[in-house]
Amino acid sequence: MTAQVITVTSGKGGVGKTTAVANLAVALASNGSRVVCIDGDIGLRNLDVILGLENRIVYDIVDVIEGRCRLKQAMIKDKRLPNLHLIPAAQTRDKNAVSASDMTRLTKDLRAECDFILIDSPAGIERGFKNAIAPADRVLVVTNPEVSAVRDADRVIGILEAEDKGPGALIINRLNPSLVRRQEMLSADDVLDLLAIELIGIVPEDEGVLIGSNRGAPVALDPKSKAGEAFRNIARRLKGEEVPFLDLESGSSLWERIQKLAGRR
Amino acid sequence: MSFLDKLFGKKNSADSAKERLQLVLIHDRTDLTPAELESLRDDLIATVSRHVEIDVTAMQFGMEHDGRTQRLVADIPIKSAARRRASSSRKPKAR
Numbered sequence: 001m002t003a004q005v006i007t008v009t010s011g012k013g014g015v016g017k018t019t020a021v022a023n024l025a026v027a028l029a030s031n032g033s034r035v036v037c038i039d040g041d042i043g044l045r046n047l048d049v050i051l052g053l054e055n056r057i058v059y060d061i062v063d064v065i066e067g068r069c070r071l072k073q074a075m076i077k078d079k080r081l082p083n084l085h086l087i088p089a090a091q092t093r094d095k096n097a098v099s100a101s102d103m104t105r106l107t108k109d110l111r112a113e114c115d116f117i118l119i120d121s122p123a124g125i126e127r128g129f130k131n132a133i134a135p136a137d138r139v140l141v142v143t144n145p146e147v148s149a150v151r152d153a154d155r156v157i158g159i160l161e162a163e164d165k166g167p168g169a170l171i172i173n174r175l176n177p178s179l180v181r182r183q184e185m186l187s188a189d190d191v192l193d194l195l196a197i198e199l200i201g202i203v204p205e206d207e208g209v210l211i212g213s214n215r216g217a218p219v220a221l222d223p224k225s226k227a228g229e230a231f232r233n234i235a236r237r238l239k240g241e242e243v244p245f246l247d248l249e250s251g252s253s254l255w256e257r258i259q260k261l262a263g264r265r
Numbered sequence: 266m267s268f269l270d271k272l273f274g275k276k277n278s279a280d281s282a283k284e285r286l287q288l289v290l291i292h293d294r295t296d297l298t299p300a301e302l303e304s305l306r307d308d309l310i311a312t313v314s315r316h317v318e319i320d321v322t323a324m325q326f327g328m329e330h331d332g333r334t335q336r337l338v339a340d341i342p343i344k345s346a347a348r349r350r351a352s353s354s355r356k357p358k359a360r
């Protein structure tokens with residue numbers, strides 16, 4: 001078996017790429033897959049802190065590419081999940097230290113060793129993004145139900161199509177169900193209608209994401225978290241399982257349930 | 266969305282977002298500005314009019330999308346030959 005390379009990208013910054021990579025990584029690894037994450041955001045390293053692995057970094061991706069260490073030495077093993085590894089980004093270098101062919105070579109060496117290679121792309125459509133998608137077998141595009149994030153996602157999808165990477169699959173992150181019900185936020189259907197690509201997950205806005213990142217423990221490790229459940233479902237879909245989408249948009253508060261019973265909705 | 270907003274027919278912000286995005290995405294995907302689209306429409310009218318007489322007022326012209334493919338759709342009613350003959354018989358023949 002050779003690994004599948006999955007790149008997570010978005011166009012717009014801050015929509016949840018790193019959050020998605022960290023959560024998918026722990027969810028896949030919890031289910032027994034061997035996972036290697038690569039932080040492709042050179043100069044703005046973050047995946048290490050979100051995964052809680054920042055204290056164990058010795059070498060980074062540029063050290064591997066420039067031959068200062070072996071690939072294995074730059075792979076940090078997660079103490080919670082022994083089949084999860086991280087190759088951190090270089091913090092003090094700029095993105096020109098890595099090329100698309102470096103990324104392809106690196107993943108080629110890793111493919112035999114694991115089941116999934118997850119690459120966290122930087123925001124934008126420049127070199128760092130191009131490097132991150134170069135080795136991808138599959139691209140996940142993260143967006144928020146918000147005009148600028150959807151517009152940027154559309155740009156990225158257009159570039160993916162032009163580069164023959166397929167249109168990608170969509171993760172709609174930070175959906176706020178009560179705003180959607182009040183029609184003050186684009187619904188998942190609206191976003192899908194606009195972008196017209198395959199949907200792979202809808203993740204609700206969840207304060208647990210912030211709390212998890214404070215602790216270095218992604219929400220997918222918390223069995224009670226809704227966002228965690230959404231990420232675990234995406235991980236199962238990546239493994240080819242058919243998992244129904246969470247019903248986030250129908251009324252769930254007590255007041256809304258009463259209104260529903262009274263036939264007001 | 267408050268009751269008063271609804272009463273005065275103010276649109277939900279989600280609807281505005283979707284409508285605005287629909288227009289923005291057309292222009293992003295096709296690289297055509299609204300002004301360029303307008304001039305394309307004028308060129309099309311001029312070209313078709315050289316061959317047949319058309320009813321510009323009833324014409325439909327715009328972008329539609331089919332998945333991620335943008336489609337330029339023009340529906341141009343042609344004035345009937347009988348009406349054309351009737352109106353041209355009053356003028357001297359062009360040829």
Ligand SMILES: Nc1ncnc2c1ncn2[C@@H]1O[C@H](COP(=O)(O)OP(=O)(O)OP(=O)(O)O)[C@@H](O)[C@H]1O
Pocket residue numbers: 010012013014015016017018019020041121122123173174175203204205206207209210213227
């Ligand atoms: N589902 C969610 N609910 C609540 N907060 C979230 C959710 N997803 C992400 N966030 C928050 O949004 C912020 C940005 O997330 P993240 O760093 O993952 O984005 P990014 O796309 O990787 O950003 P960048 O483009 O800077 O790399 C973080 O503060 C994170 O905690």
Ligand SMILES: [Mg+2]
Pocket residue numbers: 017018019041046120121
């Ligand atoms: Mg990030």
